[in-house]
Amino acid sequence: MARGLRVTTTMTLSEPTLSVDKRLRRAAQVYRKVGKDYAGSLSVGIDLGTATCVIVVVDEQGTPVWVDSRATAAIRDGVVVDYWGARDATASLKADAESALGVELPRAATAFPPGVDSSDSRACQYVLEAAGFEDVRLLDEVTAANLTLGIVDGVVVDVGGGSTGVGVFRDGTLVALDDKPGGGHHLDLILAGSLGIPIEEAEKLKRTHAEDYLGILRPGLERVAESIRSLTRGAEELDVHLAGGALMIKGADQVIGAYLKRSVRSYPNALYITPLGIARHSS
Numbered sequence: 001m002a003r004g005l006r007v008t009t010t011m012t013l014s015e016p017t018l019s020v021d022k023r024l025r026r027a028a029q030v031y032r033k034v035g036k037d038y039a040g041s042l043s044v045g046i047d048l049g050t051a052t053c054v055i056v057v058v059d060e061q062g063t064p065v066w067v068d069s070r071a072t073a074a075i076r077d078g079v080v081v082d083y084w085g086a087r088d089a090t091a092s093l094k095a096d097a098e099s100a101l102g103v104e105l106p107r108a109a110t111a112f113p114p115g116v117d118s119s120d121s122r123a124c125q126y127v128l129e130a131a132g133f134e135d136v137r138l139l140d141e142v143t144a145a146n147l148t149l150g151i152v153d154g155v156v157v158d159v160g161g162g163s164t165g166v167g168v169f170r171d172g173t174l175v176a177l178d179d180k181p182g183g184g185h186h187l188d189l190i191l192a193g194s195l196g197i198p199i200e201e202a203e204k205l206k207r208t209h210a211e212d213y214l215g216i217l218r219p220g221l222e223r224v225a226e227s228i229r230s231l232t233r234g235a236e237e238l239d240v241h242l243a244g245g246a247l248m249i250k251g252a253d254q255v256i257g258a259y260l261k262r263s264v265r266s267y268p269n270a271l272y273i274t275p276l277g278i279a280r281h282s283s
């Protein structure tokens with residue numbers, strides 16, 4: 001154990017004291033900056049995403065106290081394509097969190113996309129173990145997203161860099177879960193192709209000026225909407241809740257709502273919804 005670090009004890013999370021929106025705003029505020037006034041033991045989530053690996057540390061009330069991320073190409077749609085790259089990113093996220101918080105973080109949870117089989121989901125677990133976590137819990141990313149959102153009857157969608165995961169919840173139970181290709185990277189490809197610019201430039205432009213290019217991005221957003229439609233047959237009456245970074249584009253929720261002709265709810269800093277829920281699973 002690193003010197004000077006306390007070990008956090010196992011705990012049960014209480015009901016969150018802050019609303020969903022407030023917890024998501026807090027997640028952005030504590031990005032590489034330790035949150036003040038946190039209560040009790042800490043709980044860790046690692047999201048091994050296609051675009052980024054994210055760590056979220058929450059307190060007993062589910063309030064984020066530390067968030068950090070690494071851009072990585074080590075994971076593709078839940079499949080670990082560069083094991084050592086994923087391990088290094090995770091180990092460095094763990095070390096920086098421990099050093100900032102002054103505690104040892106021996107336990108964590110991680111999540112896999114709906115379409116991933118058990119051997120690939122175990123690879124995510126092995127990455128965390130190789131990075132130094134002694135006790136690792138696994139769950140699917142849509143269930144993780146709903147640990148943050150707490151939807152009882154509704155459709156929870158996680159649109160990340162590469163894929164769109166869709167879960168249908170009824171009476172608080174996940175009754176259908178699947179995913180389809182299509183996410184933020186596809187929006188980059190559309191923008192880059194349409195404007196004749198490199199993908200890296202399109203990615204930057206999308207994050208800063210997406211509303212100026214909504215017309216160009218619309219077919220990509222409608223493709224995501226079509227995935228939601230085809231994966232929620234028989235659940236058309238349920239509201240759709242949008243998680244994941246790819247739809248953090250002003251107006252994206254309206255495009256999707258208009259295509260689906262149903263009520264769509266978006267959230268601030270939606271890219272933290274799934275990692276926050278993963279952290280709640282680790283306690």
Ligand SMILES: Nc1ncnc2c1ncn2[C@@H]1O[C@H](COP(=O)(O)OP(=O)(O)OP(=O)(O)O)[C@@H](O)[C@H]1O
Pocket residue numbers: 047048049050051052053076077078159160161162163183184185203206207208210243244245246247248249271
């Ligand atoms: N402010 C923003 N505006 C627009 N898009 C954004 C913004 N922030 C992040 N994104 C996009 O979100 C995507 C990454 O989202 P997220 O972090 O949820 O994915 P991931 O978990 O890495 O991927 P996956 O879940 O598919 O494995 C990227 O395509 C990125 O361009």
Ligand SMILES: [Mg+2]
Pocket residue numbers: 047049050141158160161244274
């Ligand atoms: Mg993701």
